[in-house]
Amino acid sequence: MDVMPKWADVVLIPVISLVLAAALSAIVILAIGESPWEALKIMVQGALGSTYGWGYTLYYATNFVFTGLAVAIAFHARMFNIGGEGQAALGGLGVALVCLYIPWPHWSLALLGATAGAALFGAAWAIIPAVLQAKRGSHIVITTIMFNFIAAAFLNYLLVGALKPAGSMEPATGKFPDATFLPSFQDMFSTADNPLFRGAPANVTFFVAIAACVVIWALIWRTRLGYELRAFGHSETAAKYAGISPTKIIVISMAISGALAGMMAINNVMGEAERLVLNAVEGAGFIGIAVALMGRSHPFGVFLAAILFGFLYQGGAELALWTSIPRELIVVIQALVILFTGALDNMVRMPLERIFLARRRKAARATTLTAAE
Amino acid sequence: MDLLTLLQLLDSTLRLATPLLLACLAGLFSERAGIFDIGLEGKMLASAFLSAAIAFTTGSVWIGLLAGVGASLLLSAIHGVASITFRGNQLISGVAINFLAAGLTVVIAQSWFAEGGRTPQLAGAARFNPITLPFANELRDVPVLGPIYYELISGHTALVYVALLIVPLSWWVLYSTRFGLRLRAVGENPAAVDTAGISVIGLRFTAVAICGVLCGLAGAYLATALQAGFTKDMSAGRGYIALAALIFAKWKPWPCLWATLLFGFLQALALRPDLITSTLGFSVQTQLLDALPYILTVVILAGFVGKAIPPRAGGEPYIKER
Structure with missing residues (x-):
């Protein structure tokens, strides 16, 4: 009861x-x-007081929706994916490879390709710990932590080596081709006499994030796989008794989780930076933990919590600027x-x-x- | 590579292994009692900041050390309350503690010293200074043994020797005392300990407190011995490497020493890429050396090279009523 x-x-x-x-x-x-009151006023004004502020708030929120969903879906299978940071970093690598080495005719196709690349790389980085958990019993939390560090070292290695354009001193890839640039909110909503979201990084990925929320909601509560996943999360022994394979659930849930974390990269790497830089994730993978907990692992809750953290992030930047x-x-x-x-x-x-x-x-x-x- | 270079390399191995060793032993006590602790990093960082800040203000490194241990203990108390009293998720609590320390240290350092989130440089009595062991200077010219004694064994700060002494001490406490037996039992089968009329909660809080003290020493070492002052995020993942070392050591005290020495050696090597090139004849990417402790830990965890089995009741809150 x-x-x-x-x-x-x-x-x-x-x-x-x-x-x-x-x-x-x-x-x-x-x-x-x-003064806390003054601080709150600056944060609200800076994050929500203008379309520029909203453009940043929603940009950060987009990152956190992806990483939050990633943690949330793993929570449903009672797994703690603390490796969002590494998976998002690998997702960035996937995006960079897709954008740099495939000549895309139009951004919409590039977006599809980059999403696939990001999801694939992110999922791959999560599947290894998942298989080790399922087959060898190594604790998924520890392995995913280790994989965060391995990912950081790996990207560091690539960005000062193979992926760095010749003659460049900066550890970053070259600029992506123009055809892969995603439309920002400024491009989409501004009119000639009414400029909106000027210079803010929010872009079309925000809508991909909303779609991801809906898809994950449907997956968890409206499909057989979602049912199995939740059953496994409630009781592993009962799920096993009902004929649900633990290996399958662990690997699939972690793959989806890693894919979601990886997809964050289409927002920050493709949508904002338009190239892959060192440490592009900037802790968003960890914020996903807070977002999933706050949002009670429900996609709608995750969405609201992501907006809240987006507000905190943008507000915090304004605070640092003015106080x-x-x-x-x-x-x-x-x-x-x-x-x-x-x-x-x-x-x-x-x-x-x-x-x-x-x-x-x-x-x-x-x-x-x-x-x- | 000549003897002197080798000794210098081993010398910096010892210096870099010390914070890992202290944090690793801290995790040992906590995890052997059944409390997972991924907040080692945060506790080290908090202690590093407060020890440096207090050492700078008072001019005494010992008062700084006490303050650092205090800061670490405070975070331990939060972890204890969350994971023992309120039976919360120990991993999530650890994550929260790491962020709390990462944020608070910079916020407080900025408002206290206004130097961009760092403390001022420490000097003189506000730092742990190298100790020259007796006869080190006199014996310096004795072939082979003299340089080993002078370069490698002598000339470290007090905390290095303390850390090395804590290894046999931990081994003795865990395996030869009644307290140690109970502590290990509470990590394997808390219900049995409870049936014997011993407080599970008391034991676990004690273990978490010991963990806090040792993390405090590790953090203070970072800021007042290895470096001269606190800088933002100065623990730089050492808490996680210590965690990796703990798994590598299969939750046993002596192997903790070997594992942290190995990881310390890798860190020392990463600082001297020229040595690898000159000795091996080819260059090894420093990124590979950075990643090696984590890769080794994953391999060990996966049971490819001997199985690492954690304490059985680790991570599970104990519910008495059942």
Whole structure:
């Protein structure tokens, strides 16, 4: 029996966790001698006060939708994919190879090709740990952490070596051809007399991210594979008894997870940088953990949480610009969100459950009393 | 390669292995008690910052060390409360702690010293300085043994020797004391320990606290002995390498020493690419050396070279009522 109504689990607990994280962040801001209220105003103004701000917020959010979905789908199969960072880095490599070495006639075809490349490379990087988990029993969390570092070293090796154009000093690939440039929000929504999103990096990938949310939702709750995945996540032994192969579920769920993390690269590598640079992922793979926890592993929740983190990222950049609060404050907020929604979930949940239980008992007593009369 | 170069290489191996060793032993205590800890990195970083900050303000490295250990213990307490008291996910808690440390150290350093998220340079008594062991100078000219003693064994900071002493100490505590037996038991079968009337929660909190102290030493070593001050993200993945070393060592104290020495050696080699070229006759990519600890760990974890079996109750919160 569920002690709490569903809305409390889905809405109330994340909101309380968020309030706790925000309160602690406010204390940190106070402690370093700044005003939390002013900071919030700057963040809201900077991230949501103009189409330019929105353009950045949605750009970051697009990254986080992909990495958040990646962590979320693995969570459904009760696996913790902490390797989003490495998978997204490899996805970037896939995008770069597809964009650099195939002559694309039009960006829409290039987008399809790059998506396939990103998903393939990201999935490949996740499948190795998955197979090692399924066949050899090595802990997926540790292996994916190791794979993050191996990916970083591997990309470093490629970007100072084979992929760097001759004569260049910078560890990056050359610029992608013009035909692969994705239309930005500025290209799509601006008119001659009403320029919108000027210079902001949000691009057509945002809509790919929304589509990914819908597809993953359908996959988890409307397909046989999704059912098997959730069954495996609830109870491995029961799933095995029902004829579901653990190896298959572990490998497939991690492959989808890695593909999603890899697809982040079409936003940051193809949509924004238009070339592959060193450390292109910039921690977005880890933010996916916070996003998935905050969004309760539901694609719609992930979408909302990604927008929230996009806001925090863009707002944080504005804060660093206008106040003495460094960007790293966002890392603190991110940590607190992970702490409260993930690790300290029971701390928030237990008292709430007690309140709901007490209310229900009271209601039950009231009905028995009226019945007695 | 002549003897002196080799000794210098081994000397820097020892210096680079020390923080890994301390963090690895920290993880050993925590994981043997059944608490996974991927927050080693964060605890080291927090300690590195606070030890450097306090050592700079007070001028005493020892007060700095205490403060660093305190910072690390505070994060350990969060990990303990989350994963023992509230039975949360230990891995997620560890991730949160790493981010908390990565963010807070820079935010506080910036507001405290306003030097772009670092502490000022430490000098004199605010740092751990090399200790010359007795007779090192006198014996320097003795062939072979003299240089080994002078270059390799003597001339390290106090924490290097402390770290080396903690290895036999950990071995003794874990395998020859009642506390150690109970601690290992609580990582394998907490219900049995509980049935014997010993507090699972108490033991696990103690283990997490020991882990905090050792991570504190590791962090303080980074900022006040290896380097002279705190810089942003200075732990640079060492907490994860220590974690890898712990798996490599199959959760045993002496192998922890060998594993961290090996990984320290790889780090020392990566700093001297010229040596590899001159000795082997071909160059090895430094990126390969960077990645090697992780690749080796994956191979070990996959059981291709001996099986690494973690403590059985690792990562599982203990629920008494059942």
